[in-house]
Amino acid sequence: MDIAKGALAAGLILGVLDALWLGVIAREWLVQQMGELRRADIQWVPALAFYVLFSVGLSVFAVAPALETGDWLKAAMLGGFFGLVAYGTYDLTNWATIKSWPVPMVFVDMVWGAVLSAASAAGGVLLLKQFGWA
Numbered sequence: 001m002d003i004a005k006g007a008l009a010a011g012l013i014l015g016v017l018d019a020l021w022l023g024v025i026a027r028e029w030l031v032q033q034m035g036e037l038r039r040a041d042i043q044w045v046p047a048l049a050f051y052v053l054f055s056v057g058l059s060v061f062a063v064a065p066a067l068e069t070g071d072w073l074k075a076a077m078l079g080g081f082f083g084l085v086a087y088g089t090y091d092l093t094n095w096a097t098i099k100s101w102p103v104p105m106v107f108v109d110m111v112w113g114a115v116l117s118a119a120s121a122a123g124g125v126l127l128l129k130q131f132g133w134a
Contacts, residue, residue, distance in 0.1 A: 003056065005133050006063035010079075010124030011055030017116055018051075026108075033102040055120075057082060062121035067134050076122035083117025084110060 066075030
């Protein structure tokens, strides 16, 4: 399986779901939590770099291994764990090192990272299989 195809499929789902989460569902709560830590303007280059890097990670660590057996549930479990580790690394490090880092953010973001990554990896496998790209 081509890593780029897996990254594209998982990244498509990742982008849509995260846009809904960040822009609609949790927007006001995130603004309240981040307060003065939040930038007024989004820095698009590092944001896009994150999505590309994370999508490739999902492809390597969840989509590709799951496609070996064709099991989208395996993709969900591997992707969920990958997301928990990645988001946990970010959130726990921030909690440990940034003064006034909002503790509720740590737990909500880690859960979101696991759910988002599970859905993106599983959805990526299903997309690749549906269109015969796997």
